[in-house]
Every structure is written in C-alpha cells, then in structure tokens.
Amino acid sequence: xxxxxxxxxxxxxxxxxGVFVDLPLGHTTGLPxxxxxxxxxxxxxxxxxAAITVPGTIVDLPYRYVDDDWKANPxxxxxxxxxxxxxxxxxxxxxxxxxxxxxxxxxxxxxDDDRLAAEAVSWDDQCRxxxxxxxxxx
Amino acid sequence: MERxxxxxxxxxxxxxxxxxxxxxxxxxxxPELRAGASxxxxxxxxxxxxxxxxxxxxxxxxxxxxxDTPPWAPIAKPLSECRITxxxxxxxxxRGQIAFTTKDDTSIRVIPTDTPxxxxxxxxxxxxxxxxxxxxxxxxxxxxxxxxxxEGFIGGLTPEAYAFMGGIYSIxxxxxxxxxxxxxxCKAQEPDLVLLVPV
Numbered sequence: 609x610x611x612x613x614x615x616x617x618x619x620x621x622x623x624x625x626g627v628f629v630d631l632p633l634g635h636t637t638g639l640p641x642x643x644x645x646x647x648x649x650x651x652x653x654x655x656x657x658a659a660i661t662v663p664g665t666i667v668d669l670p671y672r673y674v675d676d677d678w679k680a681n682p683x684x685x686x687x688x689x690x691x692x693x694x695x696x697x698x699x700x701x702x703x704x705x706x707x708x709x710x711x712x713x714x715x716x717x718x719x720d721d722d723r724l725a726a727e728a729v730s731w732d733d734q735c736r737x738x739x740x741x742x743x744x745x746x
Numbered sequence: 747m748e749r750x751x752x753x754x755x756x757x758x759x760x761x762x763x764x765x766x767x768x769x770x771x772x773x774x775x776x777p778e779l780r781a782g783a784s785x786x787x788x789x790x791x792x793x794x795x796x797x798x799x800x801x802x803x804x805x806x807x808x809x810x811x812x813x814d815t816p817p818w819a820p821i822a823k824p825l826s827e828c829r830i831t832x833x834x835x836x837x838x839x840x841r842g843q844i845a846f847t848t849k850d851d852t853s854i855r856v857i858p859t860d861t862p863x864x865x866x867x868x869x870x871x872x873x874x875x876x877x878x879x880x881x882x883x884x885x886x887x888x889x890x891x892x893x894x895x896x897e898g899f900i901g902g903l904t905p906e907a908y909a910f911m912g913g914i915y916s917i918x919x920x921x922x923x924x925x926x927x928x929x930x931x932c933k934a935q936e937p938d939l940v941l942l943v944p945v
Binding site for chain 2: 609610611612613614615616617618620621622623624628630631632633634635636637638639640641642643644645646647650651654655658663664668670671672673674676678679681682683685686687688711712713714715716717718719721722723725726728729739740741
C-alpha cells in the first residue's frame, strides 16, 4: 500500500492500495513537528488502505492544507514562500522549485558534515547500506 | 472508517470530529492541518509538469501508465499483527551514508528501523526539503510507526526500512534497477505489508 500527495500520478501508476493526503509535496505523511496530525494521517490511512477490496482504489483522507492558494502553483510550494505569504509579503506564485537544471552525478549532501561522516566510513561498509551504487573502481 | 470510504461526504465533517486513536485534528500541533476535504480538486502534477517542461523547451515527460488491474495480495492479518516494511522515495539517507545524486540515481539506502530520526537526511531536487529536514516524519514516518508498533496498532516494523530518490527520469531504469533491488531486500525482511511513502 502507498500514501501519496500526487493523486494524478498515483492514479496513473495504478498501485494496488492508495491513500491520498491533500497536502503540498514534501508532506506525504503530515506537517513538520506535528506528531498528532502525522498520527491521524497514518492511523486512518493504514486502516482505510487495509480495508480496500478493489485493486487500484485510492482512498481520500479528509484533511487539507490551511489554505488552497498553493494549488495555483503546486510545483512552486516552498516553506520560505509560505512563511513570506503568511506574513503578508512575498508571492506564492513564483516559478517552480524544480528548475530543470542540469543533473549531476555528485551527491547532494544535506550538509558538509554528512559528507565527512560518509567519507569516514570505508567503501566496504558503504556497500552494506548503499545498494546499487556504481563501483568506484570500475 | 465510513467517512474514508466515501459513504459520507467530506464536506459534512466539521473540524474536530475526525478522531483516531484517541486524538482528533483539533489536537494537531500544526495550525496548517485542517479537517475536511479541500474545495479544490487535487493538484494535477502531471499537467503542471507538462506545462513546466513546455515552458522550458523540454520534451514531455512520460509518466508511468498502468491501466491494467494492479497485482493484488490479500492482507492476511489485522494491522495489529502486521510487520511493516517502510519504503520512502523522498531521497532519505542516514548520516554516514552517501547522499543521492540528481542524475537518475537508482541506488537505495538501507535504513535500520532503530535509526534516530535526528540522523535522517534528505537529498532531492523536486520538492522543497525544508520541512522534511526539520522533521523527517513528513516524508518518512519512522518515529510515528515506532510509536504505533509500541502501542500495538501495528504488529511492528521489520529490522530494515528502505529509501531511494524518486526523481528518476528513466522508468526503464526504475523498473530494471531500483525496483528489483527493493523487492529483493523487502522479501528478505519477510514483512506482512509494505508501506510506500513517495514524494
């Protein structure tokens, strides 16, 4: 079973059991630092998905984002713009965060500390946890 | 349950009555979560992406289309007895692992399910990661699933969970490289249920 916040994509891929969460991308199982809300989404979603009897069904959970402005430009939602809009400034209709810039085979570390932490682990150990990476000696 | 199966229109549910496990949405900490369906239809990401690609002069993206009836496996146990394997496509990796790249990275990461969420990181290009980096449970609900296991709502988690970077343009590579890896790993965990959390 799978949760989704991109209902049209999930419907096209047609997975056996789906749960739709109508929140901006990046919040498939809830909003940040909201364990209660995340719990509601998970418990209701798991229960509903387990009860599906027709393959391909997507259950719509009865939750939504605080406003619907983000749906005017769903690819462009960002926390920064949301905060700016909430404080009365900025625009939520700027261009998408996915700018189609050239793709790179360089890892995009969340922080430099992560890169150093990974480099401190030998390649053999990495193979235990990172499966399917290209062989560095090839 | 009835309201979730469509027997009751969402519009008839006033705020605060969506209860589950002893809590309701009025207890939610985030002021951004509301009960009830949005009056607007779901965001059309296929159409939005088509428009974005057109505006940038890129060829149209070919979404996975699977019109046939999907494969079906009955869930043989109640949730309270199901061991779950979590798979997330939000680019999650654990500190100490190699971050994902942005160029059709078809590799996967093994996330032991006792990993503290403070050690989870994200590497993705197609969604705003600010909230996921503040609280990985937005896209990889390990803390919540551990709590639900402790409470007996689910039977438990398998020792390993998995993560990958969903922004893979080649459906062929996703199907021939990433998916078989995930299937092989999942089978070894012997779960009763696999929970996919894409972004």
